[in-house]
Amino acid sequence: xxxxxxxxxxxxxxxxxxxxxxxxxxxxxxxxxxxxxxxxxxxxxxxxxxxxxxxxxxxxxxxxxxxxxxxxxxxxxxxxxxxxxxxxxxxxxxxxxxxxxxxxxxxxxxxxxxxxxxxxxxxxxxxxxxxxxxxxxxxxxxxxxxxxxxxxxxxxxxxxxxxxxxxxxxxxxxxxxxxxxxxxxxxxxxxxxxxxxxxxxxxxxxxxxxxxxxxxxxxxxxxxxxxxxxxxxxxxxxxxxxxxxxxxxxxxxxxxxxxxxxxxxxxxxxxxxxxxxxxxxxxxxxxx
Amino acid sequence: xxxxxxxxxxxxxxxxxxxxxxxxxxxxxxxxxxxxxxxxxxxxxxxxxxxxxxxxxxxxxxxxxxxxxxxxxxxxxxxxxxxxxxxxxxxxxxxxxxxxxxxxxxxxxxxxxxxxxxxxxxxxxxxxxxxxxxxxxxxxxxxxxxxxxxxxxxxxxxxxxxxxxxxxxxxxxxxxxxxxxxxxxxxxxxxxxxxxxxxxxxxxxxxxxxxxxxxxxxxxxxxxxxxxxxxxxxxxxxxxxxxxxxxxxxxxxxxxxxxxxxxxxxxxxxxxxxxxxxxxxxxxxxxxxxxxxxxxxxxxxxxxxxxxxxxxxxxxxxxxxxxxxxxxxxxxxxxxxxxxxxxxxxxxxxxxxxxxxxxxxxxxxxxxxxxxxxxxxxxxxxxxxxxxxxxxxxxxxxxxxxxxxxxxxxxxxxxxxx
Numbered sequence: 036x037x038x039x040x041x042x043x044x045x046x047x048x049x050x051x052x053x054x055x056x057x058x059x060x061x062x063x064x065x066x067x068x069x070x071x072x073x074x075x076x077x078x079x080x081x082x083x084x085x086x087x088x089x090x091x092x093x094x095x096x097x098x099x100x101x102x103x104x105x106x107x108x109x110x111x112x113x114x115x116x117x118x119x120x121x122x123x124x125x126x127x128x129x130x131x132x133x134x135x136x137x138x139x140x141x142x143x144x145x146x147x148x149x150x151x152x153x154x155x156x157x158x159x160x161x162x163x164x165x166x167x168x169x170x171x172x173x174x175x176x177x178x179x180x181x182x183x184x185x186x187x188x189x190x191x192x193x194x195x196x197x198x199x200x201x202x203x204x205x206x207x208x209x210x211x212x213x214x215x216x217x218x219x220x221x222x223x224x225x226x227x228x229x230x231x232x233x234x235x236x237x238x239x240x241x242x243x244x245x246x247x248x249x250x251x252x253x254x255x256x257x258x259x260x261x262x263x264x265x266x267x268x269x270x271x272x273x274x275x276x277x278x279x280x281x282x283x284x285x286x287x288x289x290x291x292x293x294x295x296x297x298x299x300x301x302x303x304x305x306x307x308x309x310x311x312x313x314x315x316x317x318x319x320x321x322x323x
Numbered sequence: 324x325x326x327x328x329x330x331x332x333x334x335x336x337x338x339x340x341x342x343x344x345x346x347x348x349x350x351x352x353x354x355x356x357x358x359x360x361x362x363x364x365x366x367x368x369x370x371x372x373x374x375x376x377x378x379x380x381x382x383x384x385x386x387x388x389x390x391x392x393x394x395x396x397x398x399x400x401x402x403x404x405x406x407x408x409x410x411x412x413x414x415x416x417x418x419x420x421x422x423x424x425x426x427x428x429x430x431x432x433x434x435x436x437x438x439x440x441x442x443x444x445x446x447x448x449x450x451x452x453x454x455x456x457x458x459x460x461x462x463x464x465x466x467x468x469x470x471x472x473x474x475x476x477x478x479x480x481x482x483x484x485x486x487x488x489x490x491x492x493x494x495x496x497x498x499x500x501x502x503x504x505x506x507x508x509x510x511x512x513x514x515x516x517x518x519x520x521x522x523x524x525x526x527x528x529x530x531x532x533x534x535x536x537x538x539x540x541x542x543x544x545x546x547x548x549x550x551x552x553x554x555x556x557x558x559x560x561x562x563x564x565x566x567x568x569x570x571x572x573x574x575x576x577x578x579x580x581x582x583x584x585x586x587x588x589x590x591x592x593x594x595x596x597x598x599x600x601x602x603x604x605x606x607x608x609x610x611x612x613x614x615x616x617x618x619x620x621x622x623x624x625x626x627x628x629x630x631x632x633x634x635x636x637x638x639x640x641x642x643x644x645x646x647x648x649x650x651x652x653x654x655x656x657x658x659x660x661x662x663x664x665x666x667x668x669x670x671x672x673x674x675x676x677x678x679x680x681x682x683x684x685x686x687x688x689x690x691x692x693x694x695x696x697x698x699x700x701x702x703x704x705x706x707x708x709x710x711x712x713x714x715x716x717x718x719x720x721x722x723x724x725x726x727x728x729x730x731x732x733x734x735x736x737x738x739x740x741x
Contacts (some may be wrong), residue, residue: 041461042387047398049403104399125450126457133446188447189479194401197456197473197482241399246390277390 043200046103046241055106057213057256059192061318067108069237069307069314071293073098073112074236075119077310078144084131092235093123093201097191099241104194108318110187111310115142118181120188125201139178142167147306154303204231207249211276214263215253229255230290237289243282250278251286405483407472408436414713424714426490433714434471437484444480448496451552456484458528458554468539468549469739477582488549490711494536498710503606506667510547510700514689519548520596521685524589529557531570535602542711544703557588571595574610578622578629579679583617583641593688597674602662619646626675627654634677637649668695 056066060187081091098112117140125129149165170176192199208227209218210239217223230252234240239248250273259263264272273283297305308314327498368511379564386392408425414435415422469487476483493512499501504512505538509668516538523530539547550623553570566581566587577594579587601609609625612618623629628648630636637643656668663671673683683691694700 038390042391042396044399045393045396050399100399104346104401109394121447122453125448125453130450172498185447185477192402193475193479196402197452198397198460200460225475244390244393244396277386296487 041200041202043202044100044195045244046100046238050103053244055292056102056108058089058287059106059108059318061107061314062314065305065308066102067292068297069107069112069299069308070099070102070238071236072309073116076113076115076140078123078235079143080120080136080139083142084087084122084135085130086131086244087127089203090120090124090127092203092232093127094237096201096240097195097199098197099121099238101191103241104175104191107308107314110190111312112312113140114183114187114311115191116140117184118189118191120152121184122188122191122199123201133181133184134177137177137184138170141170144309147309151307152302155159186222188314201240202245202250203253204245207245211246211249211253214275215272217253217257219260220260220262223256223260224261225261227252230255232288232291234286237293239286239289241272243286246276247282248286250276251283251290254283255287256323275322291305335437354683375722393679402473402475403474405481406434407474408434408485410436412715414549430505433488435488436474437483437486439484442478449676452482455551458523458530458551459484459486459557461519461526461656462519462523462528462551464519464522465513466545466547467522468547479639487543488713489539489549490551490714491540491542491709492536492713493538493540493546494534495712496540496603497535497606498708499712504603505698505701507698507701508544508706509600509603510694510698511544511703511706512540512603513596513702514694514700516548516599517544517681517685517689519546520592521689523554524592524685527556527558528554529589530554530595531594532572532575533592533599534572534575534691535599535608538599542706542708544701573612573615573618574608576618577678577679578619579617580738581622582637582643582646586640586681589684590682593674593685594683596685596688597671600671600674620649623649625655625659626677627652629677636680637677640678664693664696666696669693 054066057063077094080086080090081094094116096115100116101110101119114221117136120224121131121133121136143199145167146165153163165295177284208231212218212224212227217227231249234248235250239251258261266272271280273280308317357669399641407428409428411426413421413423413431420438420440425434425436425439426432427434433480439449441449456473458469459468463469466487471485471487474483474485475481475571492712510616520530520533528551530548532550534549537548539549553675555566557566557653566585568583571577571580571591575595575598577587577591580591610618610621613619626632628651630651631637654672656671660671670688670691675689675693699730
């Protein structure tokens with residue numbers, strides 16, 4: 036019997052064209068950077084929690100999907116990232132303790148807030164070093180974060196229609212690299228693997244099927260390392276994997292735009308918009 | 324704007340697709356309907372500076388079945404409201420929640436709504452419910468109950484799984500039906516069960532609670548495996564260890580779990596299948612034990628106690644030391660199942676094998692000679708139908724004579740005549 040491929044959900048054309056955040060007049064580049072930062076937080080939390088990469092990657096893909104059905108004005112990226120990581124840890128059978136996850140997010144958010152604060156107080160030439168203050172045992176921080184966590188998890192499930200099936204790209208990458216005879220070059224394998232992981236901070240896994248994303252990682256790798264593969268019409272290597280050039284190129288664009296140098300001001304601006312409250316204030320400030 | 328033009332061009336291109344050597348088989352329906360490429364075109368146009376001209380894809384090879392066209396992927400969609408359904412009657416209530424029969428207000432379809440109990444959840448959405456929903460979505464099969472969607476109520480604590488409504492469960496049917504299933508019927512049911520179990524296992528899902536009350540049957544002779552509340556993924560890279568021993572309803576529980584094995588796999592489902600096979604033959608559960616120890620001794624009695632030969636790992640199991648083995652004796656299957664053919668006994672023995680490594684797999688069992696010897700499996704359409712308790716239908720009493728005339732009424736009738 037043949038195992039049928041899993042038909043995981045992908046954003047539709049209209050969902051891509053006009054995201055809920057865009058409808059709330061959040062600029063595209065801010066949305067993209069916030070999505071990326073939300074995924075970066077998941078990644079950092081995953082490292083601090085010693086969580087498996089499968090759970091981290093799944094959480095990042097769920098976050099990207101979520102913001103095709105919901106607006107950043109309604110749900111902060113930090114909250115949704117925390118909920119997504121909690122959910123994906125259950126899905127991948129490696130559950131994390133709620134308190135551990137909350138502590139880690141509290142640290143990460145405090146650090147971001149510190150960066151924003153020290154950037155705005157421009158009078159200080161040498162900003163104070165960040166020092167983490169653990170949440171007080173009887174304070175409300177824990178319960179507030181816990182509430183946000185539970186609500187986010189439920190909202191992700193509800194707004195994604197409980198279809199949280201995710202297919203990760205790593206197995207496919209190994210197969211494709213073998214097929215193209217690239218596995219003998221270690222630096223090619225690890226570079227392509229790295230591109231796949233970086234792509235987790237972009238929306239491509241919510242927009243394109245796995246073969247397309249994997250082929251994009253291979254294309255970037257071969258171009259970077261100057262490896263030539265059959266690429267002229269009639270004999271294009273990506274056609275082996277049923278990938279369209281336009282799609283492939285678009286995914287490469289998403290990944291490369293992630294590496295664009297951001298100014299400190301741009302970075303700080305994004306770090307100040309992690310909660311829906313901050314984002315709403317910022318939106319109002321822009322209008323007036 | 325370009326979508327119309329590009330879909331035309333792709334319709335042209337579909338006529339002279341060339342077959343790629345990577346194709347194993349291509350769904351004809353899949354090739355016939357060209358995927359509307361408007362979506363990718365539009366995405367590509369955002370990077371117009373780098374994208375090549377739009378006319379570069381005139382000939383497209385037919386796609387491999389492993390890369391379904393993007394139109395086959397469902398869009399991201401939120402849960403609908405439970406008010407899309409009209410409640411008809413409640414079917415049963417279990418520890419996990421209540422099951423209702425309901426009607427889809429749009430299509431008129433009759434469905435089963437399973438309400439999850441979420442009120443006392445301390446750790447967010449319960450992992451067991453997640454596993455159940457995921458397993459059902461992953462294991463779509465003719466003999467697995469179909470999940471339609473998951474709908475929500477007004478608050479975040481109201482979640483309902485919408486499934487196909489199936490008239491009977493096999494347990495109730497076995498107790499109510501006047502005579503046991505025929506051999507030909509048992510073969511059909513077993514083939515369906517084995518193909519469902521094999522499908523789940525090939526998708527890396529263990530059911531962990533196979534029993535007759537979790538096998539639903541419709542009036543067209545088809546059984547559907549249901550209640551994936553204990554199901555979970557298994558095998559690499561999902562956690563192999565750390566699986567609980569608190570699985571499978573006692574009567575259907577495999578000996579390795581009873582003896583505290585830390586890891587177990589697909590073989591535990593196959594033991595349950597063996598118990599179900601025996602139950603279909605006997606018209607009552609095979610091992611009706613009240614507790615673990617009683618169950619172990621019943622198993623020892625029917626199979627003969629395990630030996631180094633029949634189950635080499637037995638002595639290394641955590642609870643093996645606590646049990647004193649009875650004196651060796653041969654198995655009692657022939658006495659218990661006097662009318663079963665030799666092939667039938669062999670299948671039962673292969674399913675109820677001590678050593679999980681040597682227990683037959685679902686895939687192998689489907690090829691067992693029992694299913695090819697006479698009598699052949701009965702076609703599902705030839706099964707008789709039964710009144711459905713879940714739909715609130717009553718069984719007509721077999722010999723119900725009309726009631727005796729009521730005295731008062733008869734008297735009145737007479738007076739009326741006067």
